[in-house]
Each structure stands twice: as structure tokens, then as C-alpha cells.
Amino acid sequence: MTELTERLLAWFQRHQRALPWRETADPYRIWVSEVMLQQTRVEAVILKYQQFVESFPDAAALASADEEEVLGLWQGLGYYSRARRLHQAAQILVHEHAGRFPDYQGFRGLPGVGEYTADAVYSIAFGRPVLAVDGNVLRVGARLFCLEVDILSARAKKAVRSALHDHVAVNQPGVFNQALMDLGSAVCVPRKPRCEGCPAAFCCEAKLTGRTDELPIRGAPSRPRPTPVAVWVIRDREGHLLLRRRRGGGFLQGLWEFPWWETESSDAAAETEGAYGSGALRLTGRQAFHEYTFSHKQWLMDIREYVFDSDGELPWMPKSAEDYAWVSESGWANLPTATAFRSVFAFAGASGILAIGEEDDDG
DNA sequence: TACTCGTGGAC
DNA sequence: TGTCCAAGAGT
Numbered sequence: 001m002t003e004l005t006e007r008l009l010a011w012f013q014r015h016q017r018a019l020p021w022r023e024t025a026d027p028y029r030i031w032v033s034e035v036m037l038q039q040t041r042v043e044a045v046i047l048k049y050q051q052f053v054e055s056f057p058d059a060a061a062l063a064s065a066d067e068e069e070v071l072g073l074w075q076g077l078g079y080y081s082r083a084r085r086l087h088q089a090a091q092i093l094v095h096e097h098a099g100r101f102p103d104y105q106g107f108r109g110l111p112g113v114g115e116y117t118a119d120a121v122y123s124i125a126f127g128r129p130v131l132a133v134d135g136n137v138l139r140v141g142a143r144l145f146c147l148e149v150d151i152l153s154a155r156a157k158k159a160v161r162s163a164l165h166d167h168v169a170v171n172q173p174g175v176f177n178q179a180l181m182d183l184g185s186a187v188c189v190p191r192k193p194r195c196e197g198c199p200a201a202f203c204c205e206a207k208l209t210g211r212t213d214e215l216p217i218r219g220a221p222s223r224p225r226p227t228p229v230a231v232w233v234i235r236d237r238e239g240h241l242l243l244r245r246r247r248g249g250g251f252l253q254g255l256w257e258f259p260w261w262e263t264e265s266s267d268a269a270a271e272t273e274g275a276y277g278s279g280a281l282r283l284t285g286r287q288a289f290h291e292y293t294f295s296h297k298q299w300l301m302d303i304r305e306y307v308f309d310s311d312g313e314l315p316w317m318p319k320s321a322e323d324y325a326w327v328s329e330s331g332w333a334n335l336p337t338a339t340a341f342r343s344v345f346a347f348a349g350a351s352g353i354l355a356i357g358e359e360d361d362d363g
Numbered sequence: 364t365a366c367t368c369g370t371g372g373a374c
Numbered sequence: 375t376g377t378c379c380a381a382g383a384g385t
Contacts (some may be wrong), residue, residue, distance in 0.1 A: 037381040041372070044380090078369025085383080116384045136379045152366090181381055190379070191374080221378080222366080250368065250384090295369055339370065 004203055005167045005176065011199035012179035015186070017042075020050055022178070027101050027125035028059050034120045036088050042185070048077055050261045052300030060099055071254050071302050071336035080338075081250060085112030107194060132177040133157055136184025142216030143188060143206035151216040214253060222299040224298040228270060230268035231260045231341075233348045234281070235312075239347055240326035243335065244307065247323055256325075256335040258344050260301075268302040280310035290343040299340065303347050 016022075017027035019042065021033035032052060036045045052073050056062035060258040062070070067087055074083035089110035093099060096243045101107060108118040115133075131137070141160035170175035186197045193212050195201050206212045234242040243256045263271040269287075286305040291298060308314070317324050328333070329350045337345075 028365060034381065039368090039380055039382060040370075041380050044371070076370075078371090080367065082383080102382085112383065116382060120381070132381080135379085136381065178381090185381080218379095252369090293369095 001169060002167050004200055005169050007199040007202070008179050008183065009172075009175065012175065012182060016182055018176070018184075018346075020046060025125060026058075027121060029053050030125045031117070031121045032086070033362060034117050035082050036077065038082060038117070039079060044077065046351070048073070056090075059093050063089060063094040065255055068336060072334075075336045076339060077257075078339075080252065082112055084254060087159045089113060095359075101126075116337040120177060123177050127173060129168060129170040129173045131164055131173075132181075133160055134181060136188075137164070137177075138186045139190065139216050140180055140184045140200070143193070143212060144200060144204050146205040146209065146211065146215065147217075149217065150219050152218060156216075202227060211260060224293050224296055227262050227297045227299055228266050228268040229260050229262045229299045229361045230272035230303050231258050231301050231344055232272070233258055233305045233344065234302060234308050235306070236308050236326055240328055241332065241350065242314075243325050243327055243332060244317075245325075252338050252340075254336070255338050256332070257337065257341055266300075268300070270302055276314075276316050278314055280308055280312065281306045281314070282309055286347075288343075288347045290347075292340045293342070294340070301344070303344055305348070 019033075021030055024030065033045070033049055036049055036052070041214070046115055055069070055073055056065060065087070067084060070083050070087045071080060074080060077083075086100070089112055092110055093101070097106065104118060104122050106123065107113055108115070113121075119128075119130045119132035120134070121131050123132055133141075135151075141147065142151050142156065142166060145159070145163045147156055147159050149159070164180075177235075183198070184314060187194050188200075195204070196226055197206050197209070197214060198204065201207050204212075206215045232242075238240070242259065244259055245256050246252050246254065259276075260266070261272045261276065267272050284305045288303045290301045290303065292301060293299070313324075325335075332345065334349055
């Protein structure tokens with residue numbers, strides 16, 4: 001065991017956070033936590049994790065659940081394909097692996113299980129002596145070894161793996177990996193690292209050469225692309241709201257939403273009116289404008305209210321219509337929805353939304 | 364490699 | 375207030 005390893009483990013023993021997924025050795029629960037934690041802060045995960053494993057205490061329970069129920073518990077966490085892939089993977093585990101965790105390669109091949117997740121779960125739950133390289137470890141490694149390459153590049157990952165290889169605590173790799181991650185999130189933070197309390201400061205090349213503020217090197221993320229989008233709040237004669245469930249694509253797949261269309265022109269309302277309007281749809285005149293920013297696009301939402309004055313279906317609704325539903329102003333609360341539509345529910349006056357708290361309306 | 368895929372907290 | 379970014383995976 002190297003001095004770095006020794007000091008890091010001692011620091012972790014003293015400073016580690018109490019987290020619900022650290023109170024179990026169940027690989028299923030550790031797996032759930034790792035998937036939830038992808039690109040997501042610990043504080044946002046804790047409650048969701050507890051609710052999730054309470055509803056689905058094991059892989060069999062998750063496998064037999066409806067996708068809608070799974071998405072409902074994931075609601076608000078974002079990156080919803082994680083939930084669908086976890087659900088699919090649980091079904092594969094139950095039906096093709098008799099509910100037992102397969103070997104490392106078998107697990108690595110499950111939907112949503114990449115290199116990091118496989119390494120994290122198998123080091124923590126099974127003691128597999130591998131380094132789990134996440135964003136924290138990349139940042140810590142970049143400073144420890146003064147890596148001059150973009151930490152998001154494949155080269156950086158390879159360099160960190162190589163440089164840390166001999167430091168992995170092979171008799172407790174899971175503890176070692178979590179110690180590195182905790183160090184990254186609590187001490188070796190992106191800006192203004194807290195080197196005073198760092199157990200690795202004694203051998204940190206960035207610290208010893210005064211370069212902690214220059215490292216790591218990381219390219220600027222691409223900016224969200226402004227995107228006009230028309231959102232239709234459609235009521236029937238009884239005041240029910242028309243929602244649809246998204247199918248066939250990655251974005252927000254499986255979630256319920258108001259009908260919307262991204263448009264080429266900045267006048268989203270006019271463009272969609274021509275394409276999707278119908279004689280049975282009557283504008284009420286109520287309109288609002290909201291912005292909502294995803295990781296990769298910025299929606300400029302032109303929200304309009306219509307009344308559907310007919311008993312039929314709208315031309316663009318599929319014949320089966322099983323992915324469309326007329327719901328009461330409180331009925332939406334039982335359906336998984338994306339946060340992007342929170343302001344639209346507020347606009348629609350849907351009950352329950354005021355408890356969440358709102359928000360601007362440029363009218 | 365570069366892009367898609369959400370959300371909200373920190374500063 | 376805008377910017378950054380968090381225990382990534384899939385394509």
C-alpha cells in the first residue's frame with residue numbers, strides 16, 4: 001500500500017459522509033445508486049434513492065414494475081433514459097441470469113451499464129480490484145499528476161488509470177474508489193480546491209508547483225441552442241387537459257406532456273397552427289411565454305390555450321390514441337412528467353402545481 | 364470524436 | 375443573473 005493510499009483511506013475513515021447506499025452491501029442497491037448518481041448531485045439523489053429502493057427492494061420487483069411507475073419515481077432527476085435502461089437491465093437480470101448478478105463482463109453488457117458503473121458496482125459490492133474513474137477521479141488525477149490534456153478526453157482517462165494503478169487498495173477497492181470520489185467532491189473541488197485539508201497534498205504535483213487553479217484542463221461545454229417551440233394547452237368541453245406520452249425517440253421518452261412542436265421559424269404559434277390546427281380547435285386568447293433550458297437546448301416556449309369543441313379526435317392523434325389522454329386538472333399528478341412542463345401546468349391552472357411554486361409569465 | 368440526454372445547486 | 379457543472383452512457 002502506497003503512502004498516498006494510506007493517507008487517503010485514513011482521511012476517508014474520518015471524513016466520509018453517511019449516505020444511504022453506504023449502509024448496504026446489496027449489489028442491486030449499490031447499482032441503483034450509481035445509476036442515479038450519474039451526472040447528478042448527491043443531495044438530489046438521496047431522497048429519490050430511498051423512495052426507489054423502498055418501492056423496488058430488489059431486481060425482481062423492479063423487473064416486474066410498469067415503466068410508467070419507474071419513471072414516476074425517477075421524475076425530477078432528469079436523464080430519464082437511465083431509468084428505462086435500468087428497468088430493462090433488471091428484466092434481463094431476472095429472466096436471463098436467474099436474478100443473480102453475472103460476471104463482470106455480463107454486467108458490463110447490460111443496458112445503461114458503462115465502464116464506470118460496472119467498475120464502481122463490482123469494486124464496491126464484490127471487491128473487484130479495479131479503479132472506477134468518474135469525473136471526480138479525473139479531476140483529482142489531473143491535479144495529482146499535472147495532466148495537460150482535457151480531462152474529458154480518452155487520453156486523460158487512460159493517463160489517470162495508469163498513474164493511479166499502483167495506488168488502488170486491492171484489498172478494499174470499493175472503499176478506495178469512494179474515498180477518491182469523496183475527496184473530489186469535498187476537497188479537490190473544481191474551483192478553489194481546499195488543499196489545506198487534503199490528504200494527498202504532500203504528493204500533489206499541482207499543489208507543489210502552485211498550479212491548482214490552472215488544472216484540470218477542461219473544454220467549455222457547448223451552449224444550449226435556442227429553440228422555438230409551440231406548446232398547446234387543449235381543453236375539452238368538460239375542462240380536461242389533453243396530454244400525450246412521448247414514444248419512439250430518446251428525448252423525454254415515456255413521460256407525459258402537453259403537445260408541443262419545435263419549429264423552424266421564431267413564430268412557433270403561427271407555424272404549428274397551420275400544420276396542426278383544426279376546425280374543432282378554438283383559440284381562447286390566453287397565451288404565455290416561458291423559457292426552459294435543458295442541457296443541450298433552450299426552449300423558447302410559446303404557450304397557447306385551445307378548446308376542443310368536438311367529440312372526435314385531432315388529425316395528428318394516432319388512431320389507437322392509447323398514448324393520448326384527457327386528464328382532469330388534478331389527474332396529471334399521477335403521471336410522470338418532465339420539469340420542463342411545470343410552468344405549462346401552472347399556466348393551465350392545474351391543481352397541485354401551486355404547491356411546487358411558480359414563476360414568471362411574460363404573457 | 365462529438366453530440367444527445369435533465370435538473371438544480373453553487374458562485 | 376449567467377455560468378458552470380455533478381458518482382456517464384449510447385450512438
